[in-house]
Amino acid sequence: MRRLFVHRPPLVRSVRFGLALGLAAPLIMPAAAPRAAPPAEAEVVQAAADPVFVGAGDIAYCGLDSDEATAALLDGIEGTVFTAGDNAYLLGTAAEFADCYGPTWGRHKARTRPTPGNHDYYTTGAVPYYAYFGSHAGPSGRGYYSYDLGAWHIVSLNSDVNVPAQAGSAQEQWLRADLAANRTQCTLAIWHHPVFNSGQYGNNPRMRDIWQALYESGADVVINGHEHSYEQFHRVNADGVLDANGIREFVVGTGGITLRQFMSVQPPISAVRNDDTHGVLKLTLHPTSYDWEFVPIAGGTFTDVGSRPCVGSAPAPVGGRGFAIGGSPGGEEMVWTTGSAQTAYAVARFAGGTTTILPGPGSFLPSTATDYTDTTAAADQFTCYILLPLGGAGVLGRSDLLCAIPDSGSSAGAPANARMQLDQSSMATLTWSPPGGQTAYVLWSIPLDGTPPGAVPLPAVATRAMHDTAGKPTCYVLLVMTGGSVTGSSEVLCALPGQSALVTAGSPVATSTVGDALDAVNDTLDLATIRP
Template sequence: MDAKRRWLAAGAVLCLVGGVSGWLSSTVSAQQPAAEVVVVGAGDICGSNCKQTADLVKAANPAAVFTTGDNAYENGSLSDYRTYYEPAWGQFRSLIKPTPGNHEYQTSGAAGYWDYFNGTGNNNGIAGERGKGYYSWDVGDWHFVALNSNISMSAGSAQEVWLRNDLKATAKPCTAAYFHHPLFTRGSHSPTTAARPIWQALYDNKADLILNGHDHNYQRYAPQRPDGTADATNGIREVLVGTGGRAFYTFSRTMPNIEASNDNTYGILKLTLNATGYRGQFIPVAGRTFTDDFSGACKPKGTSGFSLTADPATVAPGGSTTTKVTVSGSGSATLSLSGLPAGVTASIAPNPVTAPGAATVTLNAAASATPGTSTITVSGTVAGQTKTATFALTVGAPSSDVYFDDFERDTGWVGNASGTDNASTGAWERGDPEATAENGDKQLGTTTSGTNNLVTGRLAGSGAGSYDVDGGLTSVRSPAITLPSGALRLSLRWSAGLGANASTEDYFRVKVQDTVVLEQKGTGAHVNGSWRTASVDLSAFAGQTVRIVVEAADGGSASLVEAQVDDVRISRG
């Protein structure tokens, strides 16, 4: 039998449909007698335009069908499921293994989703446990994990802990996961950085594929790490297939590691799976010509072991800085550094590091340290096994900084320092922001450096208005900063996103003492979030001790207000 016929040989057929958002805590087995199975699917499926993709699923004669959310528009209500989903994709009900998307959660608690798949009032069923939606099942030599990106995915959350335990328990040689919100996307939606802990758990356990929806287009990425670094050996390939039938979203950004993309073709993803790897194909609806064809090998599982990564760092002579070493996998790793240039010393805490985890490396440079860039080697040892990683350390020119905060650690900023804040949600906090969008990005899921920034309610929730500023004012104040004499300049990175319902009573504002130095007010039109740089002359404050105050307010009727600040710097000259 030639290679093409072997790929198309009869076997169980499984359908994957993108738009995930429900995580189940039960385990379902789909035993398949064939060594090779076929998985087909797509995401973001049924308004009134999903019959063509349903026809493709039917033609595949699948053994199982699973969705990755946003199955029934507009609100995932029981009526939406019965009106739009049932006539097209409802024919696969006996085969379905679904997950919900964010549109399901536009009906409170995704009740329509649970009622349709499990039956009204039932706590468990084919959609898993009501309110959770994360679960796993096996087909052929593959282990599939369905996850819910509408509930907490943070490290230590119930879902993340369940996932790590589930991945450790499987004996299957190959692993795929599917959920709604993608960590990596070049579409209209912002990347969902809240999914990074889930990615990390899958990466640590050598998963092979991650399948998403949410953006209504097709995107395929080269294998990569959770931080977006290409990794042909241990990376996970993401395929975003939000092409089940909903109106298309155009591409709005470039992304590293993208291998194929299309934003004008409905279709399904077909995965032909065996014990050693996979072949993927995008199958278009009738009359369309875009296709995609790719393949990959499953990573050897065995003992997960451990691996190291390290971030680059820059330090000024006479100064200090920190960087991070991440330990993935399992075990307790004792870390050490080599290759430090003359005049630079380092300490590591904690040490050892229990994987998965991270250590902070503090680097101190003597005033006599010679400027230049060195390659530093980080070694980690677990149970007699040693692995290494490298990072670039740059000793720069003497710093002109009087003050700098990138919010990677708590330096003493205080919320509501004046005691006059009255916002009911969206208070300023230091953290890793999740992305929100409403007619464009509002809260960015990115920072300008590191992991954390200052953000008005870092969570995304089920919609752009879930954790924005509501009900009044929220403020945060810096620690006291003593300024020297001479010319001084304040610079910072900032983003403000305001809805079309925001008026001039709604604002983002930065003050030094009581002087407003930066302001963005509502305009009655959408003001989309984007990282911008502010530069302010502070020479008038030379010789004084000052505090920086950052404010955001929903001052009039309820409106959409989001804001972020990162990399606050006061420098001489």
């Protein structure tokens, strides 16, 4: 029998449960609500939407209001926010991050993956930049890191003069190793100083060797800032020669700082230019292509819209990337991005010391499946799931390991469609739809290694948050706030990083049988010991 400790507000209670290797931590979780009956008509479950990547560079200055205008655009665009450097003007001080960036783009900090610029480095070592963004900026002081977003691999790089980028430098060698270890058909890179541009500074060869490394790996898109204007280029190689297999560059220095006129247009590679409109670049990242749209601030009329296929080549992808979990009226819902290498899927459920293969003995999900709902999950029981893509040779790998406590969300006021994913990284991403009437949110993070839980305040407009697990099993609860009181809470969702092992067709399979795949999980994490 579970011992319950009821506190105010009544939506929240504290429960302790053990994890493998004797790990234990207090878990803040919402009071359980009876599972709602399934709708009279079968609910159509949509596959996980292709991710949106939106942002700009050259952003916040307290003496202007155009940064607030571009931040207002972000208020209405879901997805991951990027910055292309020069985040806080003029000197990148802690006060400028707090007073200029914070009230504008800072309200989307929880879903932002930043890039540094030279103005961020005007304060020695860009220390305030790294302190403000924390783990979202990669290793502190280095300024380059990578992550996956849907089927895309994203690389954030450092073009500051204090960080070498020539062939053989630590950054260039890291990039080549990172690209070799993350072979995807679509790759995007961001840094601040553009190699090609028609603005005040003209072309800058500093990052040419970086461009060459990206070109050799089949990268598709480069995003820069620095020039205070918008410019889109045709695909080119590192020498600026038109190339059908080259990289398309977007210069988006339109985040808020005063714009500047073009000085020397770069024919024939410059495709579209504008120097009088602030706005953001919105990319929709499909598995083998991308759409782009320059979104102007209110009152602006300029835009630039297009779609292109990716130029990279990679082995046939295995489905299971983007694996996400969340409660639904019918049970525990899982969604993912499918691939082309698998012939079927199975789902492994771990709960109460028992491993169950879903959808059932001898049954499998089709190769095109992108969702599955477990309608038999026991309410209020810590339950974990992993997706197994199957092929002719056996199991092709396994997805991230994600867990939930079914029916642990509040019966009223809960954020709708709350989901969590890791996407083969240590960064947990939570998304949700607003319940209505909220004035703020608080994201509770509860590491399961005994370290204290944390609380991150989020604005009322937030629909996405990112949190670095630092490789630790971590649980999350999203609290809905109205006027300073908790009025709703999500289901408890937990990420257990380090379990994903998705390979590509032509590579050695991660495991040969379903049993081997489950043994591989249990060797690292004895799920049979998870208990209330």
